[in-house]
Amino acid sequence: MDREKILEVKDLTITFHTYAGRVQAVRNVSFDLYKGETLAIVGESGSGKSVTNKAIIGILAPTAVVESGSILYKGTNLLDKSEKQWEKIRGNDISMIFQDPMSSLNPLMKVGKQISEVYRLKHKMSGSEAKAKTIKLMKDVGIPEPEKRYEQYPFHFSGGMRQRIVIAIALASDPNILICDEPTTALDVTIQAQVLKLIEDMEDMRDLSTIFITHDLGVVAHVADRIAVMYAGKIVEYGLAEEIFYNPQHPYTWSLMSSMPDMDIEDEEELYVIQGTPPNMLHPPVGDAFAERNPYALKLDYEQEPPLFKVSDTHYAATWLLHPKSPKMELPATLVRRIETGKARRRELGNDN
Amino acid sequence: MTTNYDSFQNSTDDDVVLKVDCLKQHFSSGYGKKKVVVKAVDGISFQIKKGETYGLVGESGCGKTTTGRSIIRLYKPTGGNVWFNGELISGNLTSEQKLRVTQGIQMIFQDPISSLNPRMTVKEIIGEGMIINKLVKSDEELTQKVIEMLRIVGLSDDHISRYPHEFSGGQRQRIGIARVLISNPSLIIADEPISALDVSIQAQVLNLLNDLKKKMGLTLLFIAHDLSVVKYFSDYVGVMYNGKIVECGKPGTIFANPLHPYTKALISAIPIPDPAFERGRTYLSYDGSRFGCAPGNYDLRLISDDHFVYGTEEEHQEFLAEYEARKDLIK
Ligand SMILES: Nc1ncnc2c1ncn2[C@@H]1O[C@H](COP(=O)(O)OP(=O)(O)OP(=O)(O)O)[C@@H](O)[C@H]1O
Ligand SMILES: Nc1ncnc2c1ncn2[C@@H]1O[C@H](COP(=O)(O)OP(=O)(O)OP(=O)(O)O)[C@@H](O)[C@H]1O
Ligand SMILES: [Mg+2]
Ligand SMILES: [Mg+2]
Numbered sequence: 001m002d003r004e005k006i007l008e009v010k011d012l013t014i015t016f017h018t019y020a021g022r023v024q025a026v027r028n029v030s031f032d033l034y035k036g037e038t039l040a041i042v043g044e045s046g047s048g049k050s051v052t053n054k055a056i057i058g059i060l061a062p063t064a065v066v067e068s069g070s071i072l073y074k075g076t077n078l079l080d081k082s083e084k085q086w087e088k089i090r091g092n093d094i095s096m097i098f099q100d101p102m103s104s105l106n107p108l109m110k111v112g113k114q115i116s117e118v119y120r121l122k123h124k125m126s127g128s129e130a131k132a133k134t135i136k137l138m139k140d141v142g143i144p145e146p147e148k149r150y151e152q153y154p155f156h157f158s159g160g161m162r163q164r165i166v167i168a169i170a171l172a173s174d175p176n177i178l179i180c181d182e183p184t185t186a187l188d189v190t191i192q193a194q195v196l197k198l199i200e201d202m203e204d205m206r207d208l209s210t211i212f213i214t215h216d217l218g219v220v221a222h223v224a225d226r227i228a229v230m231y232a233g234k235i236v237e238y239g240l241a242e243e244i245f246y247n248p249q250h251p252y253t254w255s256l257m258s259s260m261p262d263m264d265i266e267d268e269e270e271l272y273v274i275q276g277t278p279p280n281m282l283h284p285p286v287g288d289a290f291a292e293r294n295p296y297a298l299k300l301d302y303e304q305e306p307p308l309f310k311v312s313d314t315h316y317a318a319t320w321l322l323h324p325k326s327p328k329m330e331l332p333a334t335l336v337r338r339i340e341t342g343k344a345r346r347r348e349l350g351n352d353n
Numbered sequence: 354m355t356t357n358y359d360s361f362q363n364s365t366d367d368d369v370v371l372k373v374d375c376l377k378q379h380f381s382s383g384y385g386k387k388k389v390v391v392k393a394v395d396g397i398s399f400q401i402k403k404g405e406t407y408g409l410v411g412e413s414g415c416g417k418t419t420t421g422r423s424i425i426r427l428y429k430p431t432g433g434n435v436w437f438n439g440e441l442i443s444g445n446l447t448s449e450q451k452l453r454v455t456q457g458i459q460m461i462f463q464d465p466i467s468s469l470n471p472r473m474t475v476k477e478i479i480g481e482g483m484i485i486n487k488l489v490k491s492d493e494e495l496t497q498k499v500i501e502m503l504r505i506v507g508l509s510d511d512h513i514s515r516y517p518h519e520f521s522g523g524q525r526q527r528i529g530i531a532r533v534l535i536s537n538p539s540l541i542i543a544d545e546p547i548s549a550l551d552v553s554i555q556a557q558v559l560n561l562l563n564d565l566k567k568k569m570g571l572t573l574l575f576i577a578h579d580l581s582v583v584k585y586f587s588d589y590v591g592v593m594y595n596g597k598i599v600e601c602g603k604p605g606t607i608f609a610n611p612l613h614p615y616t617k618a619l620i621s622a623i624p625i626p627d628p629a630f631e632r633g634r635t636y637l638s639y640d641g642s643r644f645g646c647a648p649g650n651y652d653l654r655l656i657s658d659d660h661f662v663y664g665t666e667e668e669h670q671e672f673l674a675e676y677e678a679r680k681d682l683i684k
Contacts, residue, residue: 018519045524046520046523050521148389151387152389158413159413159464159545160414161413186463186545187413188410188411188412189622190618193636193638215523216579218624222624222631256551278507345629346627
């Protein structure tokens with residue numbers, strides 16, 4: 001891949017200093033984001049997805065400490081910026097749609113105004129022009145009767161409608177990088193489809209680069225060019241979407257792919273569950289953090305941390321199973337079934353290659 | 354004359370934990386020219402029997418949360434009635450009756466952040482109901498119970514003394530679930546309880562709820578927009594659009610043979626976890642501007658068994674014809 005890199009995250013390590021000790025939320029995370037691509041980040045709840053991305057946009061909690069690493073954007077390290085410089089970057093270059101819509105809306109300001117302010121301040125539009133643009137955008141994100149809804153306050157809106165306003169604000173600011181933290185989890189699939197289309201259109205039109213965090217692997221399949229899988233503060237596998245879906249290597253990725261309910265599941269079938277509890281990030285386990293929950297764990301996993309092994313030029317995974325001397329493992333049955341169904345579906349659609 | 358849902362509902366009433374009858378909740382805001390009236394819930398009826406799960410799905414903004422909130426009396430309904438264990442709970446209640454409602458019905462809220470008090474520790478949040486209702490004798494017992502719940506929802510023991518802001522989105526949602534499960538209510542209204550969770554925790558929470566359903570006869574109103582989850586999880590499904598239930602029936606029936614155009618759009622828009630299939634795919638969409646505009650009386654009318662679809666008499670004949678034509682193919 002010789003496309004232009006727009007963002008480079010290198011060896012990022014972030015801890016929270018709490019009275020119970022240091023929570024090691026992000027541990028040595030590195031990834032690149034290319035121009036015009038969508039990188040999906042998936043992974044267990046609490047694995048550090050939001051914290052990583054909050055660092056990229058400079059809004060870490062005061063108790064967070066960046067222990068090491070750098071985030072390069074346009075040749076400069078974002079971690080060195082002053083709050084003043086950040087404000088400019090957030091308005092122009094990088095926008096984020098947050099997991100929790102209420103925290104990014106002003107409860108005391110009319111919904112329409114929160115969007116039109118962006119047009120007025122960033123794009124220097126007149127009041128009436130900004131309002132017209134806003135109403136159009138509200139309509140695009142699926143808000144019915146936008147003229148009337150313009151005048152309402154956030155508490156008048158449903159959970160998903162608030163989320164759509166947050167999306168509208170981010171889109172109005174017209175950034176180079178858009179970070180979406182579970183932007184569509186509060187939406188039904190028809191509105192979700194509408195919103196995803198809107199983001200896609202912006203990617204095509206403006207070469208927008210997107211980081212997309214979601215738990216919905218269907219959405220990942222729809223949006224992602226590449227996928228990074230996180231577990232316990234680390235990226236344990238990354239690759240092209242096809243590589244992760246059809247040729248996953250890390251046992252955590254296997255479990256993740258096995259545990260989603262899909263339309264083919266039988267009613268009485270128990271869903272696959274990853275055993276045990278997520279690691280305590282005050283004292284992350286040595287070796288492979290997933291080992292104690294991993295039915296495929298090797299002895300080595302408990303002792304030594306696996307490096308990222310290369311699967312292809314674009315695909316890497318941090319698991320000892322990829323070591324040439326490791327035994328070969330059978331994939332979980334549910335996963336084999338899913339990969340087979342996927343491949344059959346592909347053949348049926350005639351775009352097998 | 355076709356059978357409508359209301360007459361169906363009135364004919365079966367044993368074991369019914371919750372019965373909602375023609376519930377309406379209208380909101381108005383603003384004044385004069387800027388006045389907006391939203392018919393958030395506009396005459397819906399359904400019932401849930403003991404041990405059953407009713408899945409309520411629908412478009413974002415169609416009135417699902419409002420339905421839940423009206424049932425637990427956060428709003429005074431504009432119209433209609435709600436019965437809980439045979440007792441009318443939608444009117445004025447004595448303080449004794451109110452207590453029965455607040456203890457008997459618990460709601461897991463959609464918005465995990467704003468529903469947790471930021472100044473309380475996890476232990477206080479989860480244990481609050483136990484303390485208020487005097488369900489534990491000592492602090493040790495409370496700690497024990499809370500730890501038990503934390504493990505059930507996939508959190509760890511050391512989380513007990515932390516505050517909500519120290520958790521990720523999904524972890525907060527699980528605190529909310531633990532808080533509700535601990536007091537063992539007879540009806541749980543779960544408003545998108547798992548959409549903020551990663552799939553493995555989703556599976557864990559779904560298996561847990563399924564388990565509790567079997568073991569304790571838990572009755573659930575399960576609000577969601579994820580249809581595969583609802584299909585897996587519910588005994589009966591209502592599809593809501595614009596304040597109305599537009600289609601209801603057993604999940605298998607609805608998924609195999611959706612008839613209302615909104616239900617069809619909803620099923621067709623489910624993304625499949627398969628990149629080759631999803632890439633460049635466009636979904637069916639539903640044009641809501643024609644909703645409820647056909648001439649004639651709208652009602653939720655019987656198709657077969659317990660499958661109902663909303664429409665006029667004329668539309669109903671079309672739905673029936675479509676059903677007849679497809680029925681044999683589906684088996
Ligand atoms: N302000 C904070 N203080 C202490 N710990 C924190 C704080 N914010 C986050 N954490 C911890 O950092 C870890 C990573 O959290 P993060 O929000 O990045 O998770 P996530 O991957 O986004 O999860 P989810 O999918 O549930 O949103 C978690 O263990 C969380 O408890
Ligand atoms: N307090 C309120 N005041 C005015 N309007 C309201 C209020 N609460 C909800 N509404 C309106 O009622 C309608 C239904 O909202 P509700 O929250 O019930 O939707 P929902 O089905 O739960 O949607 P979502 O899936 O997005 O959460 C929406 O149009 C919303 O704007
Ligand atoms: Mg998060
Ligand atoms: Mg809602």
